[in-house]
Amino acid sequence: MTVMTFAVDDRHFTDYHQLGFCVFRGLLPTALLRDLRREADKGRAIARRLAGDQAQRLQPIQAYPELDMRPFDDLYDLPALRTALNRVLGPGFRAPVDPRASRDLMGVLYEPAAMPWATCWHRDWRDNVPGLQLAEWDKLQLDTRYFNQVNCALYDDDCTWVVPGSHLRRDTAGEMHRFPTRPIAGPALEGLDVDDAERACMAYCESMPGAHQVHLHAGDYLLYRNSLWHLGNYAPYKRRATIHDGVMSPEFSAFWKAPPLHPVREDGSRPHENPNEAALAALAG
Numbered sequence: 001m002t003v004m005t006f007a008v009d010d011r012h013f014t015d016y017h018q019l020g021f022c023v024f025r026g027l028l029p030t031a032l033l034r035d036l037r038r039e040a041d042k043g044r045a046i047a048r049r050l051a052g053d054q055a056q057r058l059q060p061i062q063a064y065p066e067l068d069m070r071p072f073d074d075l076y077d078l079p080a081l082r083t084a085l086n087r088v089l090g091p092g093f094r095a096p097v098d099p100r101a102s103r104d105l106m107g108v109l110y111e112p113a114a115m116p117w118a119t120c121w122h123r124d125w126r127d128n129v130p131g132l133q134l135a136e137w138d139k140l141q142l143d144t145r146y147f148n149q150v151n152c153a154l155y156d157d158d159c160t161w162v163v164p165g166s167h168l169r170r171d172t173a174g175e176m177h178r179f180p181t182r183p184i185a186g187p188a189l190e191g192l193d194v195d196d197a198e199r200a201c202m203a204y205c206e207s208m209p210g211a212h213q214v215h216l217h218a219g220d221y222l223l224y225r226n227s228l229w230h231l232g233n234y235a236p237y238k239r240r241a242t243i244h245d246g247v248m249s250p251e252f253s254a255f256w257k258a259p260p261l262h263p264v265r266e267d268g269s270r271p272h273e274n275p276n277e278a279a280l281a282a283l284a285g
């Protein structure tokens with residue numbers, strides 16, 4: 001049996017624009033998958049040495065000379081990937097997409113060694129960068145030169161959950177009521193053993209209206225808008241090595257390097273805006 005080779009089509013374009021994500025199924029050739037696994041598995045040991053048992057990422061990988069960057073560069077140079085990114089993102093970028101423009105960001109996501117864990121539900125930047133000027137994020141939410149993120153799975157990966165279509169709109173009443181305050185609370189795991197923590201994380205994932213679990217197979221490439229509601233849910237027994245990257249335009253690179261933050265206050269913090277303060281007050285009547 002030969003492995004099917006990936007080719008982009010209209011479905012990827014419509015999924016990305018309508019749902020906020022699309023999957024390039026089986027993008028990685030087997031030889032490249034093998035080389036990437038070898039380097040990513042070395043990276044897991046480095047991440048745990050540096051950050052302990054609960055380490056969940058190593059980023060940027062180019063900062064670790066022990067890792068051979070060649071397979072990661074081979075991924076960037078895959079003709080099928082360039083073609084696909086340009087088909088899906090090219091019109092919005094108004095210029096050819098340069099996959100390597102994110103080389104200084106590319107990382108790898110790993111499973112924690114000891115305890116289950118889930119990130120909070122969030123839209124990146126808006127909810128997880130305290131101090132961001134949300135009016136600026138609002139202006140860019142629909143601009144496809146910004147907020148493009150990648151999870152490329154080297155092992156089967158069902159950690160990522162999304163709310164399809166949420167990248168196109170503001171929060172629904174159900175979403176606002178589920179997470180009325182900032183910072184957004186993650187699952188309550190304090191004092192739980194490994195099994196209870198796993199169940200609590202899953203209940204948290206499912207508690208979001210419209211939540212959808214993304215299932216990636218080894219070699220799949222997920223392109224998504226990190227402006228949609230999403231999270232990562234991790235169990236120690238689910239081996240994970242997923243390349244985590246952006247697709248950077250010059251505009252998004254500039255935003256990343258100097259995000260629009262509120263000025264620092266006297267106490268050294270920046271105001272963490274609640275995007276729904278006015279809407280929640282209006283709903284409460």
Ligand SMILES: O=C(O)CCC(=O)C(=O)O
Nearest residue numbers: 109151159160230231232
């Ligand atoms: O682990 C994942 O797939 C998602 C991670 C994530 O959302 C984040 O790091 O902001």
Ligand SMILES: [Fe+2]
Nearest residue numbers: 122124226230
């Ligand atoms: Fe995120």
